[in-house]
Each structure stands twice: as structure tokens, then as C-alpha cells.
Amino acid sequence: MSLELVKETWPGKIFTITIGATAAEGGTRARTVTLGGHGALPFLPGDAPSPHPPLVAMEVMDVVPPDWPEHLRAPLADVLASPADWARKCVEDCGADLVCLRLQAPHPEWKDASPDEAAATVRAVLQAVPVPLIILGCGHADKDNEVWPRVTEAARGERCLVGMAVPENYKTLVVACLADGHNVLAEAPIDVNIQKQLNILITEMGLSADRIVLHPGNASLGYGLEYEYSIMERIRLAGLQGDRMLSQPMLAVVGEEAWKAKEARLPEGAMPAWGAEALRGPAWEAATAAAFLQAGADMVVLVHPETAATVRRTITELTKGSAA
Amino acid sequence: MPLTALDIYKILPKTNCGECGFPTCLAFAMQLATKKAAIDACPYASDDAKATLAGAAAPPIRLVTIGPQDCSIGIGKETVLFRHEETFYHPPPIAVRVTTDRPPEDLREALARVRALEFERVGQALRVEIVALEDAAGEPERFAAAATSAAEAGFVLMLMSETPAVLDAAAARMRQDRPLLYAATEDNWQAVAQVAKTHKCPLAVRGRNLVALADLTARIAAQGVTDLVLDSGARDHAATLQGLTQIRRLALRKMFRPLGYPALAFVTARHPLDQVMQGTAYIGKYAALLVTGELEPWQALALVTARQNIYTDPQKPIQVEAGIHTVGTPDEASPVLVTTNFSLTYFTVEGDAEASRAPAWIVVVNTEGQSVMTAWAADKFNAETIAKAIQESGIADRVTHRRAVIPGGVAAISGKLEDLSGWQILVGPRESAGLPAFLRAQWKQAGVAA
Numbered sequence: 001m002s003l004e005l006v007k008e009t010w011p012g013k014i015f016t017i018t019i020g021a022t023a024a025e026g027g028t029r030a031r032t033v034t035l036g037g038h039g040a041l042p043f044l045p046g047d048a049p050s051p052h053p054p055l056v057a058m059e060v061m062d063v064v065p066p067d068w069p070e071h072l073r074a075p076l077a078d079v080l081a082s083p084a085d086w087a088r089k090c091v092e093d094c095g096a097d098l099v100c101l102r103l104q105a106p107h108p109e110w111k112d113a114s115p116d117e118a119a120a121t122v123r124a125v126l127q128a129v130p131v132p133l134i135i136l137g138c139g140h141a142d143k144d145n146e147v148w149p150r151v152t153e154a155a156r157g158e159r160c161l162v163g164m165a166v167p168e169n170y171k172t173l174v175v176a177c178l179a180d181g182h183n184v185l186a187e188a189p190i191d192v193n194i195q196k197q198l199n200i201l202i203t204e205m206g207l208s209a210d211r212i213v214l215h216p217g218n219a220s221l222g223y224g225l226e227y228e229y230s231i232m233e234r235i236r237l238a239g240l241q242g243d244r245m246l247s248q249p250m251l252a253v254v255g256e257e258a259w260k261a262k263e264a265r266l267p268e269g270a271m272p273a274w275g276a277e278a279l280r281g282p283a284w285e286a287a288t289a290a291a292f293l294q295a296g297a298d299m300v301v302l303v304h305p306e307t308a309a310t311v312r313r314t315i316t317e318l319t320k321g322s323a324a
Numbered sequence: 325m326p327l328t329a330l331d332i333y334k335i336l337p338k339t340n341c342g343e344c345g346f347p348t349c350l351a352f353a354m355q356l357a358t359k360k361a362a363i364d365a366c367p368y369a370s371d372d373a374k375a376t377l378a379g380a381a382a383p384p385i386r387l388v389t390i391g392p393q394d395c396s397i398g399i400g401k402e403t404v405l406f407r408h409e410e411t412f413y414h415p416p417p418i419a420v421r422v423t424t425d426r427p428p429e430d431l432r433e434a435l436a437r438v439r440a441l442e443f444e445r446v447g448q449a450l451r452v453e454i455v456a457l458e459d460a461a462g463e464p465e466r467f468a469a470a471a472t473s474a475a476e477a478g479f480v481l482m483l484m485s486e487t488p489a490v491l492d493a494a495a496a497r498m499r500q501d502r503p504l505l506y507a508a509t510e511d512n513w514q515a516v517a518q519v520a521k522t523h524k525c526p527l528a529v530r531g532r533n534l535v536a537l538a539d540l541t542a543r544i545a546a547q548g549v550t551d552l553v554l555d556s557g558a559r560d561h562a563a564t565l566q567g568l569t570q571i572r573r574l575a576l577r578k579m580f581r582p583l584g585y586p587a588l589a590f591v592t593a594r595h596p597l598d599q600v601m602q603g604t605a606y607i608g609k610y611a612a613l614l615v616t617g618e619l620e621p622w623q624a625l626a627l628v629t630a631r632q633n634i635y636t637d638p639q640k641p642i643q644v645e646a647g648i649h650t651v652g653t654p655d656e657a658s659p660v661l662v663t664t665n666f667s668l669t670y671f672t673v674e675g676d677a678e679a680s681r682a683p684a685w686i687v688v689v690n691t692e693g694q695s696v697m698t699a700w701a702a703d704k705f706n707a708e709t710i711a712k713a714i715q716e717s718g719i720a721d722r723v724t725h726r727r728a729v730i731p732g733g734v735a736a737i738s739g740k741l742e743d744l745s746g747w748q749i750l751v752g753p754r755e756s757a758g759l760p761a762f763l764r765a766q767w768k769q770a771g772v773a774a
Contacts, residue, residue: 006573006578224667226633229634233406234408274622275625279596283597286597286601290602290605306597314602319562
């Protein structure tokens with residue numbers, strides 16, 4: 001019997017973005033990462049080769065949420081007090097491709113840390129690790145706008161990915177990134193049209209479309225996963241069909257969201273049927289990551305070292321195969 | 325491929341009698357090809373022609389049912405490659421492999437462990453449905469006895485053996501149970517297909533690759549066994565996904581009949597967390613049945629949740645139960661928050677209330693799964709419905725105060741709601757992310773004022 005496989009070809013291509021800059025490029029990174037460049041849906045090399053496999057970023061915070069469950073705290077206990085040590089552990093012990101530094105301390109309801117303190121944290125982390133940085137603000141618009149310019153300046157030339165630019169608050173961040181040579185992470189929760197509109201607004205300020213990475217949602221397994229999964233699929237399909245304002249690589253913040261789930265947190269005593277408490281959190285994070293990788297995520301941000309290890313193994317398995 | 329007008333013309337009587345209402349058989353064939361006419365209009369069409377046309381009208385992926393009539397599981401009959409295009413219809417059952425070369429007591433314990441993989445999420449019961457009994461010893465008697473006891477324990481079964489006699493011995497004892505037989509291969513397909521035919525069981529077919537698989541299913545279907553489940557033979561993660569994707573594409577885009585059946589996938593990773601990732605990927609990308617090794621409860625919980633998410637109809641949002649929900653362990657002084665029963669709205673509010681690190685009550689109003697502003701616009705989240713929900717929830721018995729927080733977006737209804745409910749209504753933030761700040765400031769102030 002003869003059988004002709006269905007090969008799907010697309011007119012569009014996902015932008016290729018490099019994060020991090022070496023000394024020769026004006027930064028101090030020992031290595032940089034490149035993502036995107038796809039001409040097909042994920043893990044289907046028979047349609048078109050995907051030059052850049054998805055990356056593992058690990059989250060580092062300048063202040064740890066007090067309600068973090070013990071099972072998340074324990075494997076990181078020795079480094080939680082120091083973002084630089086934490087980042088080093090992520091890279092040296094867990095093999096993170098990037099460090100995602102969340103500057104939560106400046107939030108007025110957390111520590112109300114000053115922009116200078118935030119900039120010092122960024123400098124310390126840059127010094128501690130050779131890999132590129134993702135830098136996230138605290139989500140408080142006014143405070144972020146004070147912090148961002150100082151932070152991007154502190155990392156000038158390092159070609160970081162800085163976010164989140166949101167429809168209500170993107171201008172200060174975009175100006176700062178233009179001035180200091182960074183890429184922008186743009187967030188529009190679960191809405192293709194708003195995401196596209198935001199990208200247009202950002203490019204109208206002079207930042208080119210291939211310097212944007214998309215963050216299309218904040219869901220996790222059991223808590224809206226299907227919305228983000230489908231939005232990511234729709235964005236990727238639109239990009240492959242040639243919509244340049246939706247042709248950017250995508251990032252999923254997995255760990256932070258997954259560990260909010262009851263399933264990751266409740267003690268075994270409360271939920272005996274759910275099984276080992278120590279493994280539920282990593283499983284929740286891993287399953288969330290697995291779904292988003294299938295939907296087109298180019299980077300997943302993880303917290304637990306075990307999850308980073310399983311995601312790394314899985315990406316290796318997914319990208320080693322040849323065409324069907 | 326769908327039949328062309330010429331394909332159809334060839335099987336018509338070619339008499340141009342006109343009794344169908346069209347002047348010629350070719351004209352009639354053209355109407356049939358575009359489904360504007362039905363073959364019944366031709367009084368002289370042969371049974372073969374009718375069967376061929378009925379075949380062409382059959383769904384691109386066959387619906388196959390496994391298990392006894394009263395609790396059968398349907399798989400397949402999917403219509404799209406992406407859930408947002410329509411929806412995915414038949415959630416893949418999970419089949420846990422249990423070998424039969426063990427003492428009966430051991431087997432009972434293994435079955436009990438599978439039975440315990442049962443959970444409830446968002447009002448739905450989620451469980452591992454199938455036990456895949458694996459014949460390790462090639463012993464028909466032992467295998468049949470194990471199958472009988474598993475069926476009696478209420479499991480839907482998949483029977484795994486390469487030996488036709490072993491499958492036959494088990495299937496013969498359980499004719500009402502319609503176990504899925506695994507598997508017909510290039511080496512045994514004639515005998516195994518006969519077993520499936522005799523006992524009217526669905527049959528899994530494994531090929532070396534997709535070409536060999538299509539070849540096998542065509543031969544087996546020609547023997548009259550058509551309730552088939554596909555196994556591409558791939559066992560690693562990448563190749564399995566590529567195989568599942570090709571099968572789905574060939575069935576939907578090309579109407580390629582030899583692969584127009586539901587396809588199963590084996591979770592083969594060694595590390596328990598990798599198994600969860602593999603299973604989740606297969607659930608998203610086209611497995612109609614997921615075969616795994618024995619699962620720990622936390623693995624099963626993650627997999628059935630992923631399945632619930634992916635197979636949620638995008639047009640019909642999941643709802644949380646109306647009534648009282650809690651954040652932490654609230655007491656009689658804790659805040660009362662009001663929101664809708666759209667799961668995403670609810671979980672956002674719940675998450676943000678949790679972020680405030682103070683316990684709270686949440687009164688959920690039944691808005692038929694609509695979010696705050698949509699429900700408000702549709703008059704499902706208004707002073708009347710909220711007042712009624714507050715009253716029916718019984719929250720008044722749980723708290724000593726009478727203050728409730730409504731979303732900032734519906735501030736306009738606060739006056740009327742105060743009149744109807746008799747509660748003091750505080751207008752909360754428009755976005756629930758503002759809840760922690762709101763609860764620390766405004767809620768406390770209102771308490772002092774009262």
C-alpha cells in the first residue's frame with residue numbers, strides 16, 4: 001500500500017530572537033540563547049526543521065512568597081536568601097539555559113524596595129551567572145515604571161528580556177529597553193487580538209517586531225490551562241500563516257502558576273487520595289510545561305529543580321527524533 | 325479521499341432512466357458527490373453501490389466502543405486537529421497495565437490500586453477507566469481467570485497478548501464485556517482478527533510503521549472486523565507524537581480510510597515525572613487511548629486533570645458550584661466576596677484572595693458560566709441574582725457581620741443590592757489582583773466604621 005504523509009507547509013516563519021550578549025556584542029555573557037525560527041508546529045520536523053529547541057528558564061526571586069510550600073522551599077533552602085546564589089544554583093546544579101529574575105521586592109505591599117536596590121540585585125545576578133537574564137517587574141504599574149529604567153540601565157548592553165509590558169503599561173518599559181538594548185516581553189492574558197494590538201503599539205514606538213517575546217497567559221494545569229493552550233496554538237498558527245504581529249516566540253511562566261494550585265500545596269493528610277505531597281508540585285509544574293510545549297512555548301519558566309530536570313529530559317527526547 | 329462524481333458514476337446502473345429526477349446517471353452522480361442528492365433516489369442502485377456511498381459518508385475517524393454496554397467507553401470520531409476549531413469529543417481513557425503472572429492475591433491488590441485512582445475536580449468524577457491485563461506467561465487458563473476477576477471487579481478491559489489462543493480463551497469467557505484485544509500484528513493478524521470477529525470485540529492493530537499499519541487494517545477490515553484501534557508501533561516520545569499527528573491528519577484531511585480509526589499511545593518513559601509529561605503531551609496531541617504502567621496517585625491526578633482541561637468544550641466553559649467557597653479557614657469575622665461561577669473568574673478571585681494571606685468566604689452566583697461583565701450585561705449577575713445567592717447560600721449563618729464585597733465592574737448595582745439583601749455592599753476592585761490591597765485597607769476600615 002502506498003501512503004503519502006501529510007506535510008503541512010506554511011507561508012510564515014517565527015522570528016528568531018537572541019537573548020544575552022557576549023563581550024564582543026557589548027555585554028558580558030559567556031553564552032547567549034536563541035529561540036524561535038520555526039517554520040512548522042512544534043516537534044514535527046517532517047513539516048519543516050525547527051532550528052531552536054525550547055529552552056528551560058528557572059525563576060529566581062528577590063523575596064520569596066511567605067506561603068511557599070515546604071516542598072518547594074526545601075530543595076532551594078540554602079539559596080533563597082540570595083538571588084545571586086539562587087541563580088548560580090539554577091545554572092550550575094540544574095542546567096538552566098536562562099535565569100528569570102523576578103523583582104518582587106519593590107512592590108509597595110512587599111518590601112517597597114527602591115529602584116537602586118532592584119538594580120543592585122540585577123547586577124549581582126548578572127555577575128553570578130554566565131547565562132542570559134529574563135527580568136520581570138513586580139506588576140505594580142507605578143512602581144515598575146520607577147524601577148524599570150534603573151534596572152535596564154544596570155544591565156545595559158546585556159540584551160536581557162524584560163517584562164511584562166501590558167496593554168495598560170508598556171511605554172516606560174519599551175523606552176527603557178530601546179535605550180539600553182534589551183528585548184521586551186509582552187503580556188496580553190488569553191486574548192489573541194489584544195496581544196496583536198499590544199505588539200503593534202510596541203513596534204510603533206520603534207522597537208522592532210523581532211525583539212518581542214509573547215506571554216499569552218497565566219494559567220496552570222487545572223486552572224485555565226485549556227485557555228492558554230488554545231491561545232498559544234492560535235497565536236502560533238497565525239504566525240505561521242504570516243501574521244508578523246503574531247510571529248514572535250512565546251514564553252510560559254509555569255512554576256509560579258503551578259505552585260499556586262491546591263494540588264501542589266495541600267498536605268497528604270488533607271488529601272490522601274492525591275498521593276505523595278512531595279511529588280504533586282513537580283508533577284503539576286511538569287504537566288503544565290508539557291502542555292504548553294506542545295502548544296508552542298519556546299521557553300518555560302520553572303521553579304523546582306526536579307521539574308527543570310524532567311523538562312530538560314523531555315525536550316531532549318522530543319527533539320532528537322527524525323521525521324515520521 | 326472523498327468519492328468523486330466519476331467514482332460514483334462507475335457504480336451507478338448507467339441506464340439514464342431519469343427516475344431519480346436527474347436526466348442522466350452522470351448528472352445524478354455529480355449531485356451525490358456534492359451531497360445534494362441521496363442514493364435512495366435511485367431505485368436500481370445495487371447494494372454494493374449503496375454500501376460504497378454509505379462508507380464515503382462515514383465519519384473520517386470511526387467511533388469505537390470498548391467495554392460492556394452499560395458502561396462502555398467511546399473513543400475516536402474526532403473532527404478537528406485543534407480544539408479551538410470546534411472541540412475534542414472523546415476524552416482518551418487511561419489503561420493501566422497489570423501483568424497476570426502473579427498470585428491471585430497480588431493481582432487483587434494491583435486492581436485495588438488502580439481502582440483507587442479516582443478523583444473529583446470541578447464537580448466531575450475523574451478516574452482511570454481501563455485495566456490492561458498483560459499476559460506474560462502465555463498461559464490461556466491463568467489469563468482468562470485473571471480477566472474474569474478483573475471484569476467482575478467492574479473494570480473495562482484491554483487484553484494484551486501476542487498469542488491468539490490466549491486472547492481467545494479470555495474473550496470466550498466474557499462475551500458481554502467487549503474487552504479491547506491487543507494486538508493484531510503482521511505475524512498473527514488472521515487468527516487474532518478471527519478471535520475478535522467470533523467474540524465481537526474491538527481490536528487493536530499494531531504495525532511496524534504507518535504503511536504497514538494501514539496495510540494490516542485494510543486486510544482486517546476486509547475480513548469484517550472494523551472496530552479497530554491503531555498502534556503506530558512507535559514507542560519513543562517524538563516518533564509517537566509524529567505518528568499520532570500523521571494518523572489524525574491523514575484521516576481528517578485525506579479521508580484515508582485505512583487509518584480512519586482512533587489511535588492509542590504507550591507511555592514509555594522511565595522516570596515517573598517524565599511519564600506525566602509524555603502522557604500530557606499525548607493527551608493534547610491525538611491519543612484516543614493512553615496506555616501506561618502502574619500509576620502513582622499523583623501521576624494519575626495530573627493526567628486526568630490534563631485530560632479534563634484539553635477535552636473541555638471551548639464553547640461551554642467549566643463552572644464551579646454556586647454557593648459558599650472558602651479561602652483558608654475563615655471565621656465569623658472574615659470577609660465575604662461575591663463572584664460568578666465561571667471557573668476562570670472564580671479561580672482568579674480565589675487565587676488573589678489567597679494572595680492576601682487572610683482567610684475569606686466567597687459566595688458564588690450561578691451565572692451559567694459567564695464572567696463578571698458578560699454576566700452583568702446578560703442580566704445574570706445583577707442585584708436580584710446576587711441578593712438571592714447571598715440568601716440561599718446561608719452565608720448569614722457563617723458570619724456575624726453583614727458586609728459583602730462585589731466586583732468593581734458592577735459598582736452601579738450596589739445601592740439596589742443593599743436594598744434587596746439588607747447587607748452593606750462594598751465595591752471591590754475592578755480587577756481581582758487588587759483584592760489584597762482592598763482587603764487590607766477598605767475592608768478593615770468598613771469594619772471599624774461598623
